[in-house]
Amino acid sequence: MNPLAKINQFFSKLPLHLAIIIMCLLWLIPTLGLFISSFRSRQAVRETGWWSVFSRQQVVGEAEYNTYCASCHGTDGKKIANANLADPTIVNQYTRSINLLVDLKKLVNNGPHLVDPQLPSNATQAQAILSPILTYMQSLAGEAKASTGGLTLGNYVDALVGYKGTADYLSDCKNKVPGTQAVFNCNSSDLLNQAGMGRALINTLIVAVPSTLIPIFFAALAAYAFAWLDFRGRQWLFALLVGLQIIPLQMVLVPIARLYVNVGLQSSFLGIWLFHTGFGLPYAIYLMRNFIGSLPREIFESVYLDGATHWTAFRKLALPLAMPAIASLGIFQFLWIWNDFLVAKIFLSTKPVLTVQITNLIDPLGGNWNILTGAAFLSFIIPMIVFFSFQRYFARGMLSGSVKG
Amino acid sequence: MVPKIMKQGRLAPLLYLGPALIIMLIFVIYPTFNTIVLSFMDRSGTQSAAVECTSGEPCWGVFENYRYALTDPLMLTALRNNALWLLLMVPGTVAVGLIFALLADRVRYESLAKSIVFMPMAISFIGAGVIWRFVYYIQTGGGPQIGLLNAILVKLGAQPVAFLSDSRINNFALMIVGVWLWAGFCMTILSAAVKGLPGEVLEAARVDGASEWHLFWRVMFPMILPTVVVVTTTMVINVLKIFDIVFVMTGGNFGTEVIANRMFQLIVTDTGKSMAIAVLLIVLTIPVMVFNVRRFRAEEAMR
Numbered sequence: 001m002n003p004l005a006k007i008n009q010f011f012s013k014l015p016l017h018l019a020i021i022i023m024c025l026l027w028l029i030p031t032l033g034l035f036i037s038s039f040r041s042r043q044a045v046r047e048t049g050w051w052s053v054f055s056r057q058q059v060v061g062e063a064e065y066n067t068y069c070a071s072c073h074g075t076d077g078k079k080i081a082n083a084n085l086a087d088p089t090i091v092n093q094y095t096r097s098i099n100l101l102v103d104l105k106k107l108v109n110n111g112p113h114l115v116d117p118q119l120p121s122n123a124t125q126a127q128a129i130l131s132p133i134l135t136y137m138q139s140l141a142g143e144a145k146a147s148t149g150g151l152t153l154g155n156y157v158d159a160l161v162g163y164k165g166t167a168d169y170l171s172d173c174k175n176k177v178p179g180t181q182a183v184f185n186c187n188s189s190d191l192l193n194q195a196g197m198g199r200a201l202i203n204t205l206i207v208a209v210p211s212t213l214i215p216i217f218f219a220a221l222a223a224y225a226f227a228w229l230d231f232r233g234r235q236w237l238f239a240l241l242v243g244l245q246i247i248p249l250q251m252v253l254v255p256i257a258r259l260y261v262n263v264g265l266q267s268s269f270l271g272i273w274l275f276h277t278g279f280g281l282p283y284a285i286y287l288m289r290n291f292i293g294s295l296p297r298e299i300f301e302s303v304y305l306d307g308a309t310h311w312t313a314f315r316k317l318a319l320p321l322a323m324p325a326i327a328s329l330g331i332f333q334f335l336w337i338w339n340d341f342l343v344a345k346i347f348l349s350t351k352p353v354l355t356v357q358i359t360n361l362i363d364p365l366g367g368n369w370n371i372l373t374g375a376a377f378l379s380f381i382i383p384m385i386v387f388f389s390f391q392r393y394f395a396r397g398m399l400s401g402s403v404k405g
Numbered sequence: 406m407v408p409k410i411m412k413q414g415r416l417a418p419l420l421y422l423g424p425a426l427i428i429m430l431i432f433v434i435y436p437t438f439n440t441i442v443l444s445f446m447d448r449s450g451t452q453s454a455a456v457e458c459t460s461g462e463p464c465w466g467v468f469e470n471y472r473y474a475l476t477d478p479l480m481l482t483a484l485r486n487n488a489l490w491l492l493l494m495v496p497g498t499v500a501v502g503l504i505f506a507l508l509a510d511r512v513r514y515e516s517l518a519k520s521i522v523f524m525p526m527a528i529s530f531i532g533a534g535v536i537w538r539f540v541y542y543i544q545t546g547g548g549p550q551i552g553l554l555n556a557i558l559v560k561l562g563a564q565p566v567a568f569l570s571d572s573r574i575n576n577f578a579l580m581i582v583g584v585w586l587w588a589g590f591c592m593t594i595l596s597a598a599v600k601g602l603p604g605e606v607l608e609a610a611r612v613d614g615a616s617e618w619h620l621f622w623r624v625m626f627p628m629i630l631p632t633v634v635v636v637t638t639t640m641v642i643n644v645l646k647i648f649d650i651v652f653v654m655t656g657g658n659f660g661t662e663v664i665a666n667r668m669f670q671l672i673v674t675d676t677g678k679s680m681a682i683a684v685l686l687i688v689l690t691i692p693v694m695v696f697n698v699r700r701f702r703a704e705e706a707m708r
């Protein structure tokens with residue numbers, strides 16, 4: 001193809017590319033927003049949108065600095081050599097805006113500060129302006145980009161230990177804030193704190209792995225029977241399974257919960273494993289039977305002729321050959337359980353899993369958004385890894401589940 | 406179908422099926438019937454639902470919980486909203502999935518683009534709720550808008566909108582989250598169907614001068630229709646059961662109530678009503694269930 005034709009083709013496809021790219025962006029941006037927010041400080045998350053990390057205007061104090069100081073000191077603070085506002089030794093004299101205000105007043109009236117900055121005469125108002133200016137000067141001086149600019153892992157730490165205080169866990173621990181000392185040990189044992197995502201992550205793993213493996217094993221057995229054994233009512237029973245797949249979860253919650261109270265399985269891992277097994281089986285059997293049943297008949301016939309028992313045929317033939325289906329199903333079931341909220345909320349109330357823990361962390365007044373960002377991403381890590389490593393199997397599982405194939 | 410060469414004991418099928426059948430009996434079948442029984446009982450599940458009646462008000466006797474499920478204003482809102490989800494969100498999601506499957510089929514970075522749209526499938530509804538809070542948030546007390554959509558609106562000179570609490574639009578806002586979550590599912594399945602179309606047929610139609618628009622509606626769509634139906638029924642079931650999105654984003658407040666959330670909210674305080682709502686839910690899914698079993702039988706007949 002000559003270059004001209006190539007360019008021509010590119011332009012004729014431009015609307016197509018644009019449509020696809022726009023759609024991809026629409027799908028990515030909400031998640032991206034949360035991802036960026038998860039690295040921003042508590043204050044920053046509450047005060048500015050996550051996109052402000054891309055723009056310079058949003059830096060705290062820049063507007064105020066430009067109004068009151070920049071005309072003399074320059075936008076970089078270095079215009080007056082004797083009063084270099086980007087010099088840490090000068091900036092560090094002012095730990096709080098009140099010091100700055102006092103000095104500024106003194107210096108204006110008694111000499112060196114050349115121009116009166118025309119701050120409001122009310123001290124509180126003046127301080128409200130000076131405080132962000134001070135922050136801005138600190139960032140000019142390369143000091144901790146405290147409030148907005150800097151990115152932090154604090155949200156992840158807070159979420160892991162489940163810290164809902166007014167500042168972040170690490171600094172409160174360092175400053176020995178009384179409320180912190182009561183609940184938290186301020187050492188690595190906090191990672192297993194009952195209210196934290198660290199503990200929830202472990203709980204979720206304990207729930208998800210057996211709840212994935214047990215139903216697959218039983219489903220494989222049943223699927224083998226449906227595919228290669230002959231018994232009365234086979235068709236009828238299988239049609240029933242197709243119907244059972246659709247029974248909503250809501251339909252079975254209360255009777256099972258009552259049953260569990262009677263037999264002492266409430267809030268136990270065994271209880272939730274069994275529940276997920278029971279509820280996952282209809283779909284799992286359906287999918288596996290379609291797969292095992294479509295394996296070539298001849299190989300089964302030949303092993304039977306060689307004298308193999310069904311058990312051997314199941315273990316040595318059906319199971320290994322069904323690996324693709326097992327992989328699809330496993331990923332499907334694993335993600336489903338990992339992301340489940342309702343079942344875990346009801347059957348495992350004292351051992352919160354990730355989804356339940358996130359809702360525990362939600363403050364109705366919306367004061368702790370920053371923790372939620374970290375918490376949400378902590379809960380995404382493992383499903384994302386599973387999803388992107390096994391995406392093909394996942395898609396295939398969905399296909400064979402809902403479309404004959 | 407089954408090879409006749411292999412002898413099997415009479416017990417063999419039972420051994421293979423037994424564990425699965427017993428577990429399903431305990432965890433799916435028994436509770437389903439028990440739920441139906443409980444739906445005729447009072448709030449603690451011990452006496453007939455008739456005791457819940459208050460004198461001077463309408464009473465359906467033992468069907469009292471169903472009176473609630475079918476006439477209570479909050480339930481009517483929930484039923485209306487589920488209908489709205491069915492009518493708008495299901496076709497919307499299937500359409501978005503299909504359009505994306507068709508578009509992505511024509512570019513070289515198809516798998517990347519599809520992964521992006523598919524990705525929300527790996528995320529929990531709860532996580533999605535957190536993600537979308539940052540999109541819909543409204544700052545009412547002054548200060549810059551930190552929700553993405555309201556920041557854009559303000560930038561364009563419009564007033565910020567309370568996406569989640571304004572009852573005129575909040576249902577649509579929630580449905581968009583639903584589309585975002587599920588379009589990838591529809592896309593993946595429909596994309597496989599599109600790829601399975603015989604190339605010669607499409608080529609022949611193109612040679613005959615059919616426009617792409619005609620090609621789609623006259624040739625492709627009829628051929629992928631069975632798959633569209635499958636995807637749609639799956640989505641109908643998902644939407645009837647819709648719960649987590651609403652629970653985490655609005656809690657069912659501001660006129661966004663849905664059936665499954667009502668059921669969850671009553672599960673502890675009033676078992677009878679909660680179970681009546683669950684039964685209502687399954688009654689609504691029965692048509693889909695019948696449809697699926699029929700389709701399955703038709704497929705089996707062709708096997």
